[in-house]
Amino acid sequence: MFFIFLIIGLFFLFITYVAAPIESRIKGKFVSGFPGIGGSFIACAFLTTPYKWLAILGLIDWKILWLFFKVIPDAILSQKEIKNRPFPTKIDDELIIMHTKYKKKYAEMLEPYKKYENVSHVINICYYAVSECDTEYALLSLDVNFKILKKEIFHTIGMCKDSVGKNVKWSYI
Secondary structure, three states: OHHHHHHHHHHHHHHHHHHHHHHHHHHOOOOOOOOOHHHHHHHHHHHOOOOHHHHHHHHHOOHHHHHHHHHHHHHHHHHHHHHHOOOOOEEOOEEEEEEEEEEEEEEEEEEOOOOOOOEEEEEEEEEEEEEEEOOEEEEEEEOOOOOEEEEEEEOOHHHHHHHHOOOOOOEEO
16 A cells, blocks of 8 residues: 555656646646646555654655645635625625625626636626615625625515515615
């Protein structure tokens, strides 16, 4: 078992740090290997032996350290920044009356692609906002960057609120 894991780990290290850079240079564009996989297999290989402390040799793949000290903390910080930022008072020249944060709601969006006519994909709706349009009200479905995904027109604010749900807390601006 030790040799199988070790050979697989060395194979992935070779692909990531030798073959992928060579292929990138040949093709003229970035080619990724499998960062972190080789080191993980090497660590698992040594965990199957009586010398478990040698599993630290899995850190030969420095992308494992990069994952724990760069990628994960950056992801946590960006989520905190998104959570703590203020809600804009205007979105695409529409004055926002009230807004709410909403989770677990999705919208199916159609986007034109070059090769295909229309391809749909699902986008997470993070916020809802109500804006005033002449004599009616618009319910705006927004993504995480406050981009309007969907706009629905209703006669009253109450109808806007009801279409989102009953147990949603709204904040007035």
